[in-house]
Amino acid sequence: AQKVTQAQTEISVVEKEDVTLDCVYETRDTTYYLFWYKQPPSGELVFLIRRNSFDEQNEISGRYSWNFQKSTSSFNFTITASQVVDSAVYFCALTGPSGSARQLTFGSGTQLTVLP
């Protein structure tokens, strides 16, 4: 019923380059929530953003920005002027009423490596 696809398994960029991480989702719910989490080498998942399905306004937080487009079922994440500390695995996730037990359905993650 719910699925999240992160087609980019690994991305490598040089510091200061911009990079976009793609996320495409599938759900039959009309109300749902999308999330991005960051997992640095330490292993702990860090919450970055939550977006509900009725709010398509793009969001910017410092060097991070998110582009939510319901028409294409995408919720892409852009890091501007990337830094070495941005190196991590990034997960896109989805939750909604049809997902049993309120759990997050995660994509497979994108490993981002920022080279100095």
Next chain:
Amino acid sequence: GAGVSQSPSNKVTEKGKDVELRCDPISGHTALYWYRQSLGQGLEFLIYFQGNSAPDKSGLPSDRFSAERTGGSVSTLTIQRTQQEDSAVYLCASSVQAGTYNEQFFGPGTRLTVL
């Protein structure tokens, strides 16, 4: 504490042994979740608690897996007769309450290795 804590951070066990993994959620969070992260399967949901009850246990991979939560706080995930395919990082998360709106805050995980 300020965040979700899990213990032990690493556990190495022999095939066939039982293991217990512990999760201490953020104070005041009524919902608690267990996930498993392995190379082949990504992040898989196992079970969640609202208070002390677990409304849905369908994510548990087999009857060797069980979990409980007491006092609306600490939770224990038990794996009986461990198998090599149980090797993974077990992540715990908590949220203010179970609901699609609430973001989940994750602990550092327990890395389980079954020899």
